Amino acid sequence: MKYLIACLGNIGAEYANTRHNIGFVVADALAGDLKGKFETERLASVARIKFKGRTLVVIKPTTYMNLSGKAVKYWLTKEKIPLNKLLVVLDDIALSLGTLRLKKQGGDAGHNGLTDIIEKLGTNVFPRLRVGIGNDFPKGYQVDYVLGQWSHSETDLLIPRVEKAVEIIKSFTTLGTDRTMNLYNNK
Helix, strand or coil: EEEEEEECCCCCHHHHHHHHHHHHHHHHHHHHHCCCEEEEEEEEEEEEEEECCCCEEEEEEEHHHHHHHHHHHHHHHCCCHHHHHHHCCCEEEECCCCCCEEEEECCCCCCHHHHHHHHCCCCCCCEEEEEECCCCCCCHHHHHCCCCEEEEHHHHHHHHHHHHHHHHHHHHHHCCCCHHHHCCCCC
């Protein structure tokens, strides 16, 4: 069984450690936990990881956030992975800092990367793991906030939440979406 774990973010040193790149942070933590290594391939940095008889194709798109759908569609097709075995990991300002929420489907909630994925796939019926980054910014400063660096206190809070996100991803691949949602959502 193969799974595509698409972790969203922006490439480049200027985006490292920004709130919008939490997907890349989770991807790196997952690869570190399961001894995977990223290599640059078409449209993404890719790590192919074996886990409990499954192959996890973990991608960090190199298309920039707003064009994430191109990379996700390409890798689903290339690896012949069905939509129910896709998990998109992304930031969410509607969730408080550190909140983790697995969903089976849904809208884009104003997230441009998710908007592009939904447009390119022609459906919003695929699992996604939303990582709350909070919304502690004045009106009109959303872009500055999501592209801003983590504070030390935010980083301290996020480290165990990133570890929990890795647990959720592993559970998703072994127990499925519904059981994983029951185990981890709202906890």
